[in-house]
Amino acid sequence: MTSDQLPAENTKTESGRLENPRPIGATPAFSPLYRQIKDLILQSLQSGEWRPGEVIPSEMDLAVRYRVSQGTVRKAIDELAAENLLLRRQGKGTFVATHAEQRVQYRFLHLRPDHGELAAELPATRDIIDCKRLRAPASIARLLDLRSGDSVLQVSRVLSFAGRPTILEDLWLPATPFKGLTAERLREYRGPMYALFETEFGVRMVRAEEKIRAVLPDPEQAGLLKIDLATPLLSVERVAYTYNDLPMELRRGLYLTDSHHYRNDLN
Amino acid sequence: MTSDQLPAENTKTESGRLENPRPIGATPAFSPLYRQIKDLILQSLQSGEWRPGEVIPSEMDLAVRYRVSQGTVRKAIDELAAENLLLRRQGKGTFVATHAEQRVQYRFLHLRPDHGELAAELPATRDIIDCKRLRAPASIARLLDLRSGDSVLQVSRVLSFAGRPTILEDLWLPATPFKGLTAERLREYRGPMYALFETEFGVRMVRAEEKIRAVLPDPEQAGLLKIDLATPLLSVERVAYTYNDLPMELRRGLYLTDSHHYRNDLN
DNA sequence: CAGTGGTCTAGACCACTGG
């Protein structure tokens, strides 16, 4: 077997086995081939070689490209599909996941109506209250891995379901990757905000962490949600991450839960 | 190939292929072999042939038993492991998951301290207030797939972390499978309640669904949690299921979230 | 009908555990 045209990552021994390319440090922490392939695919996703919604090359093509068997590529893709980064469709191909997909729209929104389907209430009315640029206070900067004082965009909005104000949200985004985002563009756009982030700014949110509390609104919040000061609300703080565990959005939401609830499935 | 000693589920054709044993109805909804094997393993788990914490037979043994290749057994086990029903340990074997495992204890409890580790606060103080037998009201019966009026056990308890009452919970359990459960046994037992359910009643909770709201306490609840009536609380309603999607527990919890939060990871 | 993902097999070898 020759090894002249191989990608930089791996070279084969004469037995056909692969050498592990990272004997760094004391514990190399053995990384199987399929995981290395997974990382290569991940790099192509990050770099934008394959964009949200597009097909990626077939398993056979990738097997040839990476010089491994189809089964190994398959296992790499399996993991990426399990993480919702890729979407397999039998007979058609493997696609880069996107928040614009009809089937997975509002994937991160766990609020559900007590009766009936969420789909019946979507798309919700979205009132953008505000979109301004400011210096990140320490508390915001820390969660976004920025230096305090770095420039961030702050968006405020109210979501209404069936005419009833239900969610009051504040968002903070690092200003650099989202340069050019304005209240107008947010108002014009049809579809989930994360879909807009993908198409307009090339930022794909991959996972998120939420911290949930029960709180009472302050007078301003109560006014925007048209509730009184004694109405308890869910406080949902979300940090959303793009590839490489890079935090790209902080969102603080207040959810009115008298006709909706936050749903969670435990496994 | 002979097909005389095969388990009832599948017989091989001469080509080595397997016949699909369920051409029932209009759309047989093709079920691959590994999924049939998965169901067989699931049956052995339900029947108690392999109990929580025990090793199951090796992949090779199961392959022989079911007359399929190791790879097919492997794929079945992969799915069961992904659903947290089985636990693989390289070099040791595959084990039936259990809530008594140190590593996965309190798997369904998403409350976390704002600062520090949950482990530092465990085990919490658990005060069993009450454990009584009663006729299920319609609202409870419906969620537990019982007839209203069926006998259920109701348990009330308060969990305290670092000396502070933090969770007030009511549980409802169908009386039949939990016959013999008393406040005393709950008080004596060290470890998670779901572990007690496994060892004492052979009921393993496999998954759960939670509905979360923000509420204010009534005077009785406020007294038990030692808070005032204006302190908002998380209301967490959980239905826990055993094998076969059979609901076996309804739990209504009130979580105090001034120094804790409910954590959720979105993928 | 060709192309894609999905299933299944058989066999080789690797990494990890415990006696």
Added chain:
DNA sequence: CAGTGGTCTAGACCACTGC
């Protein structure tokens, strides 16, 4: 060292999609 799960391969065939 034997036994377990974990990786990798090569090849065959199946189910689904769209031309």
